[in-house]
Amino acid sequence: MIEDDYYEEDESPRQPPLYLLTGLVIGLLLGLLISLVIAPVQVVDTSPFLLAEAEKDTYRLLIARAFQAEPNLERARARLGLLRDNLLPQTLADQALRLQSAGGSEADIRALAELAAALSAPQSAVLTQPPGLPTSPPSGGGDLPGTPQTFPTLDLNQAVWTATLPPTPTSPPPTPRPTFTPRVQPSPLPTLGAPFELAEQTPVCEANRAQPRLLIEVQDSAGKPVPGIAITVAWDGGIETFFTGLMPSISLGYADFDMEAGVVYSLRVGELSETINGLQAPTCGEGSEAFTGSLRLLFRQR
Amino acid sequence: MRLRRLIWFVVMIGIGAAAGIFYGWVLRPTQTSGFALHTLRSDYKADYVLMTAEIYRQDGDLAAALERLRALEDAPPLRQVQQAILTGQQLGYARSDIETLANLFQALQKGLPTLTPSAMP
Numbered sequence: 001m002i003e004d005d006y007y008e009e010d011e012s013p014r015q016p017p018l019y020l021l022t023g024l025v026i027g028l029l030l031g032l033l034i035s036l037v038i039a040p041v042q043v044v045d046t047s048p049f050l051l052a053e054a055e056k057d058t059y060r061l062l063i064a065r066a067f068q069a070e071p072n073l074e075r076a077r078a079r080l081g082l083l084r085d086n087l088l089p090q091t092l093a094d095q096a097l098r099l100q101s102a103g104g105s106e107a108d109i110r111a112l113a114e115l116a117a118a119l120s121a122p123q124s125a126v127l128t129q130p131p132g133l134p135t136s137p138p139s140g141g142g143d144l145p146g147t148p149q150t151f152p153t154l155d156l157n158q159a160v161w162t163a164t165l166p167p168t169p170t171s172p173p174p175t176p177r178p179t180f181t182p183r184v185q186p187s188p189l190p191t192l193g194a195p196f197e198l199a200e201q202t203p204v205c206e207a208n209r210a211q212p213r214l215l216i217e218v219q220d221s222a223g224k225p226v227p228g229i230a231i232t233v234a235w236d237g238g239i240e241t242f243f244t245g246l247m248p249s250i251s252l253g254y255a256d257f258d259m260e261a262g263v264v265y266s267l268r269v270g271e272l273s274e275t276i277n278g279l280q281a282p283t284c285g286e287g288s289e290a291f292t293g294s295l296r297l298l299f300r301q302r
Numbered sequence: 303m304r305l306r307r308l309i310w311f312v313v314m315i316g317i318g319a320a321a322g323i324f325y326g327w328v329l330r331p332t333q334t335s336g337f338a339l340h341t342l343r344s345d346y347k348a349d350y351v352l353m354t355a356e357i358y359r360q361d362g363d364l365a366a367a368l369e370r371l372r373a374l375e376d377a378p379p380l381r382q383v384q385q386a387i388l389t390g391q392q393l394g395y396a397r398s399d400i401e402t403l404a405n406l407f408q409a410l411q412k413g414l415p416t417l418t419p420s421a422m423p
Contacts, residue, residue: 019310023310026315026318027314027319030318031319031324031326034322035322035326043337044343046337046342047346050335050337051335058373059339059350068357068360069356069359070360
C-alpha cells in the first residue's frame with residue numbers, strides 16, 4: 001500500500017523523476033572516477049617547443065654543449081628551431097646570464113654564450129631555417145663555409161647585444177591532442193622468420209688481447225650482416241642479453257661479450273634458434289706461454 | 303513499470319558516465335604546453351640521446367652523460383641508448399651518428415658493473 005502510494009506520487013507530473021536524476025549523478029561520478037583517477041589522460045609524443053620552460057632550458061643547454069663538442073652550426077640551429085624561440089641568440093644569452101647569476105657551471109655558461117655568439121654572427125643569419133624542422137637530426141653535413149667554429153670570448157653582454165636576427169613572427173603553437181591510447185613502442189628486435197644456426201666456431205689466439213671474448217657475427221642466408229638481433233648468453237649464475245649492430249665500425253651484424261677463463265657459457269641468437277651449449281674461452285699456446293684466447297662464432301640464417 | 307524504471311535508471315547512469323568521461327578526457331585536459339622531457343616523441347628522444355653521446359665523446363664524462371639521460375626519462379640508460387640506436391637506424395641517421403651512440407652504449411656497458419660478467423661465481 002505504501003509502495004503503491006510512493007509510485008503514484010513519483011509518477012505524478014508535478015514531481016521530478018528523482019530516480020533518473022540519481023542515475024545521472026551516479027553515472028557522472030562513475031565517469032569522473034574513470035577519467036580522472038583510474039585512467040587519466042596521458043600526454044605523449046610532444047614536441048620540444050611544448051616543453052616546460054625549465055625543460056626547454058635543459059634542452060637548450062644540451063644543444064649548446066653538443067655544439068661545443070661538435071661545432072656544426074647548421075645542426076645546432078635545426079635543433080634550436082625545434083624550440084621555436086623567436087630570438088634565439090637573445091634567449092641563449094639570457095639563459096647564460098641566468099645560469100651565471102645562479103652560480104651555474106662555467107662550462108655550461110661558456111657553451112651557451114658561444115652558441116649565442118655563433119648565431120649572432122652575420123654569416124649565420126642567412127642560414128635561418130623556418131620553424132617546423134626535420135624530426136631527425138641532419139646527417140652531419142659539416143659546417144657551412146665562412147662560419148666561425150670557435151668562440152673563445154665569454155663576454156655575455158656582447159652575446160646579448162650583437163644579435164642580428166630579426167624577430168620572426170610565428171604562428172601560435174597548435175594545441176596538442178592528448179590521447180589515452182597506449183603508445184606504440186617500436187620493437188627492439190626485428191622479426192625474422194627463420195632461425196640462425198652456428199656456421200663456424202673458431203678459436204682466436206691473439207696474445208695481445210687482454211680480455212677473452214665471444215666475437216659473434218650474425219648473417220642472413222645471403223651472408224649479409226644482420227643488426228638488431230638479440231643474443232642471450234647464460235652461465236652459472238648469470239644471464240645477459242645484448243644486440244648486434246651496436247659496433248657498426250666492425251660490422252652491422254657484430255656483437256661481442258667478455259668471457260672469463262674456465263666459465264662455461266650457453267648462447268642463443270634470436271628467439272627461435274637452438275641454444276649452443278658448452279662454450280668456453282680456449283687455451284692458446286703451451287706451457288708457460290699459454291694464455292686464454294677468444295672464440296669467434298658465425299651464425300647464419302637457415 | 304518497475305522494469306521500465308530500471309531501464310531508464312541504467313540509461314541515465316550510462317549518459318552520466320559518458321558525460322563524466324567526456325569531461326575528464328576531452329574538456330579538462332587544457333594543458334597545451336609545459337610538458338616534461340619524457341613526453342617527447344621517440345625521434346626527439348633519440349636526438350636528445352645523440353646530443354648526450356656527442357658531448358660524451360668530447361668530454362668523456364660518463365657520470366654527466368648518465369645524469370643527462372636520467373633527466374630525459376626514468377628508463378635504464380642502456381635501454382635509452384639502445385632505443386636511440388634503433389630509432390636512428392630506422393630514421394636513417396648517418397653512420398657517424400650511430401657510431402657516436404654506439405660509443406656511448408659501450409661506455410655505459412663498461413661503466414655499469416651489474417651488466418658485465420664480472421659478477422660470476
